[in-house]
Amino acid sequence: MKQSVNSIFAFLFVVVMSFNALAQEGNLSMSRYQLGSGDRISINVFGQSDLSMEVRLPDVGTINYPFMGEVKLVGLTLGEVEQLIYEGLKGDYLVNPSVSVTIIDYRPFFIDGEVKRPGGYPYQPGLSVNKAAALAGGYTERAARDKITIVREKDGTSRSFTVRVSDMIQPGDIITVNQRFF
Template sequence: MQRFVVLCALFISFFAASVLAQSNSLDQYRLGSGDVVKITVYGQDDLSLETRLSDVGIINYPYLGEIKLVGLTLPELESYIYNGLKGDYLVEPSVSVSITDYRPFFINGEVKKPGGYPYQPGLTIDKAAALAGGYTERASKTKIFIVRDTEGSSTTISVDRSGIVLPGDIVTIEQSFF
């Protein structure tokens, strides 16, 4: 019985850690062109909006004017809007910002249907390849690369099949030698 309890505790802590890691990665997620953002101010319909970010990533928000959203995290945007509305316009605004549609990711190389696909939270290389029709018979299981934009510059990283894919990533599955 004690062994069962220990195994259950280990399982629960592992599951909680993975959920927390996913949550933390979304808190650190930076908005980019193509994302659809929903801004809600409780009780203030005229201050709530939903918009797809353009390449410029600037929106015109009531009372605050132009706000550049590209590169901001959701908590940063919430804080900016909260602080901008607090005082002059509202006493204690209740601001919520969410992403209703992420920008797509792209996958090319040794998959059956290369192209752009809608991002889904929790996406791994294997899941991305499945969306693209699966690996070809020549696909390498070890030569997998992601080109990721991080704070204005592109970085190429080598990953394994369990690597995490983020919105806007370009995944390349190389051909194996044998």
């Protein structure tokens, strides 16, 4: 009896640790999220309303920020943007600025091909290919669910790859649901 109780506790420990690892992996992937054109962010500097703003990143990827001029944000993570603004404000203007950057809206993803309503849709964290297709009205009768491709831009280069319906998408992805042949 005592051995089975220890086995149960060991099993539960492994399960809890597995969930913890998955949660941390999800947080790490979002902490590595690189900003792109179309993302809407909020920059807050505690106690400095004139330095706080909400802005949608333009195609060029730069914004005009007070006391710093043009600042390129596309390709940076939220932590990198916070550090960049902190360093830019620290010194002459503020002694120890408290900077916080959050995403208000992610850039949209696009889905085309064999879905009922192809087009651009707002990204939401946790979207799989299947959920994205559901937002687009579902698959058509001719959809090849095993032949779905995504074009994703990273670090200025685009790459295309085949995905499964359960794979997660990212903001800015272009999903193509190919047609199957009978």
